[in-house]
Amino acid sequence: MMLEALRKIAEEHRAAHPPTAKTLKVCVAAGCVSCQSDQVKKALEAAAKKGGADSPIIVKGVGCLGLCAQGPLVISEPGATLYRQVKPEDAAELAAATKHEPVKRLVAPANQVFYSRQQRIVTENFDRIDPEKIEDYIAADGYLALLTTLTTRSPAQTIDELIKSGLRGRGGGGYPTGLKWSTVAKASGSEKYIICNADEGDPGAFMDRSVLESDPHRILEGMALAGYAVGAQRGYIYVRAEYPIAVKRLKLAISQAEKMKLLGPSIGGSSFQFTIEVRLGAGAFVCGEETALIASIEGKRGTPRPRPPFPAESGLWGKPTLINNVETFANIATILRNGGDWYAGFGTEKSRGTKVFALAGRINNTGLIEVPMGITLREIIYDIGGGIPGGRRFKAVQTGGPSGGCIPEQFLDMPVEYESLAKVGSIMGSGGMIVMDETSCMVDVAKFFMEFCKSESCGKCVPCRVGTAQMYDLLCKISEGRATLDDLALLEDLCDTVKHTSLCGLGQTAPNPVLSTLRFFRHEYLAHIEEQRCPAGVCKMCIPQEIHR
Amino acid sequence: MKKTRVATVWLDGCSGCHMSFLDMDERILEIAPKIELVYSPLVDNKEFPEDVDVTIVEGAVSSEEDLHKIQKIRARTKILVALGDCAVTSNVPGMRNPFDTQAVLARAYLENAQENQHVPTDVIPPLLKRVRPINEVVKVDVFVPGCPPSADAIFFVVSELLEGRLPDLSERVKFG
Amino acid sequence: MSTPSRVITLTLDDREVGAHTDQTILEVARENGIVIPTLCHLEGLLPIGACRICLVEVVGSNKLLPACATKVTDGMRVITQSERLTRYRRRVVEFLFASGNHICAVCVSNHHCELQDMAVYTGMSHLTEPYRYPKLRVDASHERFVQDDNRCILCQRCVRVCAEIEGAHTWDVMGRGIEARVITDLNQPWGESDTCTSCSKCVQVCPTGALSIKGMAAAEMKKRKHFLAQYWTLKEEES
Ligand SMILES: Cc1cc2nc3c(=O)[nH]c(=O)nc-3n(C[C@H](O)[C@H](O)[C@H](O)COP(=O)(O)O)c2cc1C
Ligand code: SF4
Ligand code: SF4
Ligand code: SF4
Ligand code: FES
Numbered sequence: 001m002m003l004e005a006l007r008k009i010a011e012e013h014r015a016a017h018p019p020t021a022k023t024l025k026v027c028v029a030a031g032c033v034s035c036q037s038d039q040v041k042k043a044l045e046a047a048a049k050k051g052g053a054d055s056p057i058i059v060k061g062v063g064c065l066g067l068c069a070q071g072p073l074v075i076s077e078p079g080a081t082l083y084r085q086v087k088p089e090d091a092a093e094l095a096a097a098t099k100h101e102p103v104k105r106l107v108a109p110a111n112q113v114f115y116s117r118q119q120r121i122v123t124e125n126f127d128r129i130d131p132e133k134i135e136d137y138i139a140a141d142g143y144l145a146l147l148t149t150l151t152t153r154s155p156a157q158t159i160d161e162l163i164k165s166g167l168r169g170r171g172g173g174g175y176p177t178g179l180k181w182s183t184v185a186k187a188s189g190s191e192k193y194i195i196c197n198a199d200e201g202d203p204g205a206f207m208d209r210s211v212l213e214s215d216p217h218r219i220l221e222g223m224a225l226a227g228y229a230v231g232a233q234r235g236y237i238y239v240r241a242e243y244p245i246a247v248k249r250l251k252l253a254i255s256q257a258e259k260m261k262l263l264g265p266s267i268g269g270s271s272f273q274f275t276i277e278v279r280l281g282a283g284a285f286v287c288g289e290e291t292a293l294i295a296s297i298e299g300k301r302g303t304p305r306p307r308p309p310f311p312a313e314s315g316l317w318g319k320p321t322l323i324n325n326v327e328t329f330a331n332i333a334t335i336l337r338n339g340g341d342w343y344a345g346f347g348t349e350k351s352r353g354t355k356v357f358a359l360a361g362r363i364n365n366t367g368l369i370e371v372p373m374g375i376t377l378r379e380i381i382y383d384i385g386g387g388i389p390g391g392r393r394f395k396a397v398q399t400g401g402p403s404g405g406c407i408p409e410q411f412l413d414m415p416v417e418y419e420s421l422a423k424v425g426s427i428m429g430s431g432g433m434i435v436m437d438e439t440s441c442m443v444d445v446a447k448f449f450m451e452f453c454k455s456e457s458c459g460k461c462v463p464c465r466v467g468t469a470q471m472y473d474l475l476c477k478i479s480e481g482r483a484t485l486d487d488l489a490l491l492e493d494l495c496d497t498v499k500h501t502s503l504c505g506l507g508q509t510a511p512n513p514v515l516s517t518l519r520f521f522r523h524e525y526l527a528h529i530e531e532q533r534c535p536a537g538v539c540k541m542c543i544p545q546e547i548h549r
Numbered sequence: 550m551k552k553t554r555v556a557t558v559w560l561d562g563c564s565g566c567h568m569s570f571l572d573m574d575e576r577i578l579e580i581a582p583k584i585e586l587v588y589s590p591l592v593d594n595k596e597f598p599e600d601v602d603v604t605i606v607e608g609a610v611s612s613e614e615d616l617h618k619i620q621k622i623r624a625r626t627k628i629l630v631a632l633g634d635c636a637v638t639s640n641v642p643g644m645r646n647p648f649d650t651q652a653v654l655a656r657a658y659l660e661n662a663q664e665n666q667h668v669p670t671d672v673i674p675p676l677l678k679r680v681r682p683i684n685e686v687v688k689v690d691v692f693v694p695g696c697p698p699s700a701d702a703i704f705f706v707v708s709e710l711l712e713g714r715l716p717d718l719s720e721r722v723k724f725g
Numbered sequence: 726m727s728t729p730s731r732v733i734t735l736t737l738d739d740r741e742v743g744a745h746t747d748q749t750i751l752e753v754a755r756e757n758g759i760v761i762p763t764l765c766h767l768e769g770l771l772p773i774g775a776c777r778i779c780l781v782e783v784v785g786s787n788k789l790l791p792a793c794a795t796k797v798t799d800g801m802r803v804i805t806q807s808e809r810l811t812r813y814r815r816r817v818v819e820f821l822f823a824s825g826n827h828i829c830a831v832c833v834s835n836h837h838c839e840l841q842d843m844a845v846y847t848g849m850s851h852l853t854e855p856y857r858y859p860k861l862r863v864d865a866s867h868e869r870f871v872q873d874d875n876r877c878i879l880c881q882r883c884v885r886v887c888a889e890i891e892g893a894h895t896w897d898v899m900g901r902g903i904e905a906r907v908i909t910d911l912n913q914p915w916g917e918s919d920t921c922t923s924c925s926k927c928v929q930v931c932p933t934g935a936l937s938i939k940g941m942a943a944a945e946m947k948k949r950k951h952f953l954a955q956y957w958t959l960k961e962e963e964s
Contacts, residue, residue: 284901301898306774306794459879459898459905460775466820469903470854490854497816500789501777508788634830637851644828646858679858684851692851696830719848724841725829725944 001261002269003147006138013139021058022098023077024048025127028061029068029213030206030245031367036088037072043091044074050092057098060136063126063214066115068206068367070108075127084108113383114365119346119372121354122330126214131249134256137217143257145336146221147268150228153336158229159185162332164340166352171197171288171325172403172430172505174351174418180322183312184230187320194226194235195316195323197293200430201240201285202401203452207356207431208326210368212239212246215330216253220276222329224263225336227274230322235276238293240283250278285402285456289504290315290323292458303458304504325430327356347373351417351428361398361434364389371416378412381435392437396520400429402449402456403509405516406442425516427509441538442521443528446514447475453510464507467498471514478525481532481541488529492518553711554602556588558622560615561642561680562608566633567591569697570605573704580704583711597621603710605630609639610681614674623687628710631689632703634696634724636682643680650676691716695723733799738806750792750803751779761805762814762846764839765880766793767930770889776880777817778843781805789813815847822849823856824903826875833946834934840878857903864909866916869939870928874906877935883907883927895921 017023026032026041041061048057065073070084076098083094083106090106097103120126129136137143149158163178184192196219200208212219223235239247254276257263265273279297281287287302294316296302315321331353335343344352351373357380360366364386371380377397381387388394396406405426407414414420418428436445454468474491477483495511502508518525527533532541559567567590571577587598597618604626610619623629634640645653654676658668683689693706702721709716730747737750737759744753749772754761765776774791781792784802792805804810821840829835843849861874881898884907888894895918899908909915928936929948937946 286901306772306791308795454902457902459900459902460773462776462817462820462878465879465902465905466824466857469857470820470823473855473857493816494854497813501780501813501817503774503777503791631851638822638827639856640830641828643856643858644826646856647826647860682851682856685855689851694850718850722845722848722850724827724844725832725835 001143001147003144003151006143006147009135010139010141010144013135017058017139020078022056023058023060024094024098025060025062025075025077027063027065027071027073028131029064029210030243031064031068031210032071032073033245035071037086039088040072040074040086040091043088044095047091047095051095055099057095060130061132062129063131064123064210064368065127066118066123066367066369067108067365069365070367073108076102082108114369114386117375117379117384118370119354120370121334121343121346122211122218122327122356123214123368123370124334125218126210129215131214131216132252134217134253134260137215141337142217142333143221143262145333146224146228146262149225149336150268150270150272155185155229155231158225158336161336161340162229165331165335165343166340166347166350167328167331167335167343168351168418169325170327170331170355170430172400172427174428177324177328180312180324181226181229183310184232184320184322187313189320190231191317191319192230192232193316193319193321194223194230194232195290195293195297195311195321196223196235196237196326196329197288197290197323198237198239198243198246198326199281199285199288199293200243200326201283201288201456202430202432204358204360204434205401205430205432206358207368209243209246211326211330211356212243213249216246216249217257218333219250219326219329220253220257220263222332223276224267224274225332226322226324226329228272230320232322233273233275235274236279236297236316237276238279238281238287238297241280242283247278247280254278284458285452286458286504286506289506292504293323294321303460304506306503327431348415348417350419355416355428355431357431357433359385359433359435362388362392362437362440363435373417374415376413376415377407380416380433381412385435388435388437392439394435395438395440396436396442398426398434398436398445398513399432400427400509400512401432402452403427403505403512404429404432405512406436406445406520407516408520425512425519427512439536439538441479441534441536442517442524443475443479443534444536444538446517447472447479449513450475450510453506457506457510461501461503461507463498464502464504464510467494467502468507468510470494471498471511475514478528479534479539481528481534481539483529485529488525552585553583554587554598554600555584556586556597556601556604556622556626557591558588558597558604558606558608558618559590560606560608560619560636560683561611562633562635563641564590564607565697566607566636569700570632570703572700574700576700576704580707580711597625599625601626603628603630603707605632605707606636606683607632609635609642610677610683610686611642612674612676616677616686619683619687628690628715629683629687630691630693630706630710631683632693633698634694637684637692637694638724639680639682640696643682646679650678691718693718696725698723731799733797735797735799735801735803737803744797746796746798748797750781750790750795750797750801753797754792754803754805759805761792762843763793764843764878764932765882767882767886770882770885770930773881773885776878778814780810780813782807782810811847814843815849818843818847818849819852819854821878823852823854824859825877826858826861828875831943832876832934833937833941833943834876834948835944837944837947838934839932840876859903862906864915865939866914867918867921867923867939868916869923870915870925871937871939872907872909872915873935873937875935876933877907878933879905879907880932881907882930882932883936886926886930891922891924891926893920893922893924896927 074083081102167177168174292304311321730745772794774794779792780789782804864872884896
């Protein structure tokens with residue numbers, strides 16, 4: 001497809017769907033689908049039909065609307081009224097209400113701040129487009145960046161734009177994306193690969209999933225742009241098989257894009273060709289690690305290998321490979337459409353742009369949010385998140401999942417940036433954010449994450465294979481009031497060894513939840529050890545039974 | 550010169566370490582004048598005495614009796630030496646550890662017994678769930694692995710201790 | 726893609742040495758008589774960097790790197806011995822003893838075992854962490870060999886020699902984390918394996934008593950010298 005034809009589709013589609021049209025948008029991402037939003041959508045369609053041709057109502061599926069815990073969610077336009085916990089029985093009432101006042105009992109309580117404090121780039125289309133319709137994406141300026149870049153920028157200029165944007169990898173490490181692209185672009189050899197890491201395995205994380213389900217074309221466009229910039233012709237999306245809706249929509253999106261010649265040979269009339277394949281992962285957390293992921297695509301057992309060499313040099317089938325996270329790719333098209341300087345205008349000096357978080361735990365508004373970097377934890381938790389339920393006291397916020405740490409109250413006014421989070425012993429991670437209040441025991445939290453690491457360790461290297469199991473046993477001992485101070489010293493020693501000697505990031509970061517809780521909540525460990533007491537009242541003490549007969 | 554009060558103890562082991570001790574042969578004569586052997590399977594003494602300078606322990610901690618014994622010994626000893634693999638690693642006695650205690654007793658006294666099949670209750674002390682190396686139960690000051698440790702190693706350890714030094718065995722580690 | 730090998734210089738523990746860019750730190754160290762301990766590595770098999778015994782410090786890198794799997798670069802400064810490295814290496818050996826059931830006194834490989842040698846090398850006189858005493862399997866179904874998981878350290882030498890040299894790929898790894906085990910075929914008994922050619926390469930490269938020839942009594946299983954990790958071959962030649 002040529003640029004002109006693309007523009008035409010966009011205009012036609014926009015004309016057919018003016019913002020003034022009465023529209024009911026139903027979230028069709030996993031959270032709402034799991035509480036029957038597809039039934040709600042069917043019921044709304046039926047109700048709209050009954051309404052007759054004189055006052056047409058458009059019913060459409062859209063992406064994740066953020067307040068996932070209150071689904072099924074429906075937005076009524078014009079007016080952007082947000083309805084929550086909608087049931088199929090409510091359909092007729094909602095359809096009728098498009099002409100009158102909103103249905104009060106279903107309107108979500110004033111969530112002004114929840115939305116107004118957010119900044120949408122990655123999620124800009126979530127409430128706008130039907131993820132299964134390529135025309136919707138095109139009408140939202142989709143594929144514009146791809147076709148204009150192909151004709152107006154050289155690969156080097158494309159990478160320059162990305163460097164200017166200051167974008168850093170959203171898969172956890174925060175490696176500068178422009179730098180990674182230019183390394184792969186410079187790597188010798190004509191055969192190169194692009195991989196989109198959609199293995200998202202952190203417990204409680206669903207940022208990438210939401211992007212894939214809500215706006216799949218955005219990923220395809222980002223990957224194609226990457227292919228153009230680094231000189232690759234093939235891309236793989238590695239998705240966990242536990243995301244069936246994402247897989248289905250990705251496959252649909254790929255076939256739609258191929259049909260419109262936005263993927264495949266000579267894209268946009270240029271000499272650039274690019275194809276994308278979906279590969280399924282079996283849900284091993286470690287397969288999100290880039291070298292394990294590559295081994296898995298190659299059909300081998302998904303275990304990491306030592307780096308260097310890095311994938312940029314020797315990746316898939318030993319060829320230079322660019323691997324980026326879903327959210328990283330989701331930023332690309334918007335950056336190239338609006339320019340690197342525009343993007344760099346959001347966030348802070350070292351952490352540009354926005355970040356998507358999955359807010360969970362002891363907080364009023366759980367769900368998916370996108371915020372500008374540099375926002376404080378307090379704003380996220382108390383403004384957007386609506387604070388802690390039940391008037392209980394905040395204790396800590398966990399970021400970075402099993403590789404991250406717990407941040408206590410005294411740092412609530414700290415800006416959310418890669419460096420500042422690292423300074424207090426946590427990490428940005430991929431976007432999990434779990435809020436804990438006074439009823440959470442920090443030893444128990446550390447134990448939970450260690451159990452996760454222990455069972456997700458691939459078992460290849462000794463320190464992680466044995467160390468995580470030993471640390472888990474020690475944490476059990478502590479939480480049950482059976483431990484001594486010597487056990488605590490041993491735990492700290494093992495943390496040090498496992499962190500510094502493990503082969504891959506899983507083992508290297510597995511001690512982090514322990515180290516960070518020890519740093520800020522050592523008194524809780526000591527209460528378990530010296531007084532056989534769990535201050536939060538979570539852990540059950542257990543008198544040792546040495547003798548058996 | 551005041552003699553060093555030495556004890557040797559035999560927990561769950563095969564007595565091989567004590568044999569190896571005796572294998573020091575004539576070197577024992579060198580040591581003998583400097584020590585007072587206050588407790589040992591080699592001498593007849595029922596109660597473990599107070600104020601022992603050095604206690605050398607062979608064997609792992611397998612039963613309730615072993616457990617009480619080693620705790621008392623630790624309380625009454627300045628320097629505790631774990632002698633041999635059983636004391637250091639639990640070794641052969643520890644081979645039952647992956648299995649349930651009941652299953653082990655059943656194998657020994659029921660399945661493999663030709664006659665009089667029953668698990669004794671009064672002759673053998675209650676077993677611990679797990680056989681443990683000594684240092685998992687009490688603090689150990691000197692480790693002398695080996696099955697058994699050589700007479701040379703034992704002589705080195707005892708000589709160093711008698712000189713008031715903690716022996717450095719890092720160059721002489723030997724298992725099995 | 727692969728750039729041709731160049732001659733470079735680097736420093737190993739304050740010694741300046743020459744090397745080729747396609748060599749690993751371990752290869753260059755051994756060429757220059759510098760001892761770096763190894764367990765999973767075996768010359769002739771592809772390095773996997775799994776045991777972490779050979780970790781060295783590289784100035785300017787915030788991570789410790791496995792000497793067996795890291796290529797040298799120009800001007801690299803490598804530290805192969807330090808208090809910290811000794812401490813970590815000993816802990817790795819402790820991990821291996823704690824996670825298996827190593828009853829050396831009754832083991833076929835007693836006194837001819839690379840794991841035992843590592844305990845000696847790192848001065849590990851006892852464990853400072855609890856033993857796990859896992860319940861593990863012994864497979865004596867093969868006519869000539871025995872596999873004993875209690876003594877396996879998951880170095881994957883058997884896996885690699887079988888796949889890379891013999892070409893049979895009988896061995897592989899099953900399970901994750903602390904549950905990982907080496908298996909024959911699709912976890913069938915070794916004696917029923919369709920792919921095993923009974924060449925005994927795996928038995929010879931196994932650093933411990935995990936793979937042995939049937940009928941051996943304690944301490945009788947000696948592996949052929951040229952199959953041992955090179956450092957230990959050197960050591961034996963010396964003595
Ligand atoms: C144990 C482990 C799991 C990981 N899981 C993921 C994942 O699910 N998704 C992801 O994008 N990156 C994951 N990563 C990071 C990747 O290895 C890699 O750094 C990332 O995909 C690079 O993309 P980025 O530069 O866009 O962040 C994981 C890393 C480790 C060590
Ligand atoms: S650190 Fe853990 S997950 Fe990573 S290679 Fe080692 S065992 Fe596998
Ligand atoms: S394999 Fe080695 S360390 Fe393990 S029991 Fe046998 S001799 Fe001892
Ligand atoms: S059986 Fe031997 S060679 Fe194979 S992984 Fe275990 S220890 Fe290594
Ligand atoms: S990691 Fe290098 S020898 Fe095992």
